[in-house]
Amino acid sequence: EEGEYPKTLGLSMWGTATMRTGGDDMAEALALLGVRPVWDGVGRRVIDFEILPLSVLQRPRVDVTLRISGFFRDAFPNLIDLFNSAVEAVAALDEPSEMNPLAAQVRQESDHWQSLGFSPEDADSRAKYRVFGSKPGAYGAGLQGLIEAQNWTCDRDLAQAYINWSCYAYGRPQSEPGESAQPPGKLRSTSVPDVFQQRLGQLQIVLHNQDNREHDLLDSDDYYQFQGGLIAAVRTTQGKNPTAYFGDHSRPQQPRIRSLPEEISRVYRSRVVNPKWIAGVMRHGYKGAFEMAATVDYLFAYDATTHSVADFMYAGVAEAYILDDNVQRFIQTHNPWALRDMSERLLEAHQRGLWQQVTPAMLDQLRATVLDAEAHIEETL
Numbered sequence: 001e002e003g004e005y006p007k008t009l010g011l012s013m014w015g016t017a018t019m020r021t022g023g024d025d026m027a028e029a030l031a032l033l034g035v036r037p038v039w040d041g042v043g044r045r046v047i048d049f050e051i052l053p054l055s056v057l058q059r060p061r062v063d064v065t066l067r068i069s070g071f072f073r074d075a076f077p078n079l080i081d082l083f084n085s086a087v088e089a090v091a092a093l094d095e096p097s098e099m100n101p102l103a104a105q106v107r108q109e110s111d112h113w114q115s116l117g118f119s120p121e122d123a124d125s126r127a128k129y130r131v132f133g134s135k136p137g138a139y140g141a142g143l144q145g146l147i148e149a150q151n152w153t154c155d156r157d158l159a160q161a162y163i164n165w166s167c168y169a170y171g172r173p174q175s176e177p178g179e180s181a182q183p184p185g186k187l188r189s190t191s192v193p194d195v196f197q198q199r200l201g202q203l204q205i206v207l208h209n210q211d212n213r214e215h216d217l218l219d220s221d222d223y224y225q226f227q228g229g230l231i232a233a234v235r236t237t238q239g240k241n242p243t244a245y246f247g248d249h250s251r252p253q254q255p256r257i258r259s260l261p262e263e264i265s266r267v268y269r270s271r272v273v274n275p276k277w278i279a280g281v282m283r284h285g286y287k288g289a290f291e292m293a294a295t296v297d298y299l300f301a302y303d304a305t306t307h308s309v310a311d312f313m314y315a316g317v318a319e320a321y322i323l324d325d326n327v328q329r330f331i332q333t334h335n336p337w338a339l340r341d342m343s344e345r346l347l348e349a350h351q352r353g354l355w356q357q358v359t360p361a362m363l364d365q366l367r368a369t370v371l372d373a374e375a376h377i378e379e380t381l
Contacts, residue, residue, distance in 0.1 A: 002243075007101040008063045010199075010234070010242070012208040012226040015071035018079070021211045024249050026079050028209070032062040033102070035086045049086050054099055061090060063102040065199050066131045067166055067230055069222075070139035077187050080131050084171045087130045109198065126195050129169040136189050141165050141225035147301045150348065158305055159236035162229035163200070167193040200237040206230050209247035216267045217246065218298045219291070227260070228305030235307075244306060261308045264299075268313050272299070273320045282330050289335035292321050296342045303354045314355040318346055318362060322369055332376055340373035 009032060013025045023046075030037060030049065034057045038048040054061075066083065073080070090102050097104035106127045113123035134140065142165030146152045152161075168189045208227040210217070217223040227244070234242045244260035258266070271277050272295055281288035296317055303309035321327055322343055331339040343366045349355040350363060 005060045006062055006204050007060070008065070008202045009205040009207060010065045010067060010203045010230055012206075012230060013066050013072055014069045014222075014226075015073075015075045016069075017209065017211045018072060018076060021249065021252075023079070024211060024252070025209055026083065028247075029064045029066060029083060030086060032064050033086055033090050034061040035090065046082065049082065049089075051086075051089055051093070054095060060099045061095075061102060063105055063202070064130065065203065067226065068131060068133040068170070069226070070134050070137075073133050073136075073170060073187070080170050080187060083131060084128075087128055091128055105202070125171075126192065129171070129190075129192060129195050129199070131170045132166050132196055132199070133168055133170060134165050135168045135191070138165070140222075141229045143225045143229050143301070143305070144221050147221075147224075147297070147304065152304075155232055155236050158229065159233040162225075162233045163193055163196060166229070166233075167191055167196040169195060197237055200230075200234050203230075203234050203238075203242050205245060206234060206242045207245045207247060209249050211249045213250045216271060217263060218267050218272060218295050218302070221298060221301065224298055224301040224305055228302050231260075232305040241307060244308065260306060261310075264302060264308055264313075265310070268299075268316070272313075273316045275320075278320060278327060282327070285334045289331045289338040292331070293335075293338035293342050293345075296321065296345050300345050300349050300354070303349065304352070307354075309354070311355055311357040314346060314349055315358065315362065317342075318366065322346070323362075323365055328369070332373065336373045336376040336380070340370055340377065343367075343369040343373065 011025060011029055013029070018025060027037070034052045034054075035049045036052055037046040038050055039045065040047050068080070087102065090100065091106040093100055093103055095103060106124075109127035110120075110123045113126050114120060118126065134142075142161040143158060146158060146161055152158055169192050170187050170189055206227060208217075208223065217227075227246075231242060231244055245257050246260050246263035248256040248258065248263075278292070281291050284291075299309060299313065299317065321331070322339065328339065331342075346355065347363065347366050347370070350358055
C-alpha cells in the first residue's frame, strides 16, 4: 500500500490468544524479524530459533516492538525470553542499515544513552528493549477508568495513562559477577518510560490480531485499551496517527489483514446495527440492554483513542438503539440506566468533537431521552 517495506511495527500480544492458537502472534513477530523457530524432534515444542539470511528472506527485516498483556507475561516468560534472544541476535548482525533497521537503531540508541551517562552495558540493554507491558502484578492498559469516568480532556491524558501503565520492559535478569546464569522463565522488569517513548516515536504500524469470531473489537474494553491506547500514545509522541491494522486469524489457512477503520466499519455493519443482532439481545432483557450500552461505550472509546470512527456510525447507533420507538421502549422497560448512559455517551462524543456532523434535532432528542430515562429511574427507585 505504501510502496515500501515497513521499518518498525508495534504488535499487541495477548496470552489468551496465544493459548488458543499455539503462538500465531509470536510466529508473526519472529517472521517479521526474519527469524524461524526451531522445533524439537516431534514438532510440538520450540527449542530454539535460526536467523534467516537476507538472501533467503528476500526483504528487509522489520524492527518489532511487543506490548504484552499481563496474562501473557505470567503465562509465557519462555516466549518473552525467546523473543528477546532473537532481538539480540538480529541486532548483532553485520547487515546494511536499510536491510536491518533493528541493528541500525540499536547502534544509534546505544550511542545516545551512553552520551547521557549510561554505562556501555546499560546503554546496550536500553537500546534493545522490545518487550513492554504493565508492572508485575498489574493487568490492563490504564484507560478503562479514564473513559468510564470521563476523567480526561485531550489525547495527551489518554496517552500518558497508557505510557504510565506500559513502560515496563521485560527481559532475563543479568547475572552478577560470580553467579551462575539465571534460569529461563525468570524475568526482569524495568520501568523505562523514556525508552518506551523513544520506541513510540519510531513506530510506523500498530497491529492487533484476533484469532476467532466469537467476539469483535467492539464488545470488549481490552481492544481499545491495548490497540487504541498504543495508537493514542504514538499519535501524541509523533504528532500523527500511525498506520493501524487489524488481523483476522479466525481462519488460519486464510488470514486477512484489514485497516483499523475498515474493521470497525465491518463490525458496525455486520453486528452493531444489524437488526438480527438487536432482536437477539432484546431476548435477554436487562443484560441485552447492557450489551447495547457497552457497544456504544467501546465505539466511543475506540474513536477517542484512534480517531477511526465515522460520524455516520454515531448517527446509526442513535437511530437503531435510542430513537427507534420499539428498541427505546424495550430498554426503558428493562434497563433505563443503559438508555441514559447511551444517550449521554453520544452527547459526550459530540461535545468532545468526535461526532461533528449531527443535526440539532437529533441532539435535542438525545437530551430529552436522558431526562426521560432519569425520570423513569427515579420512579422505579
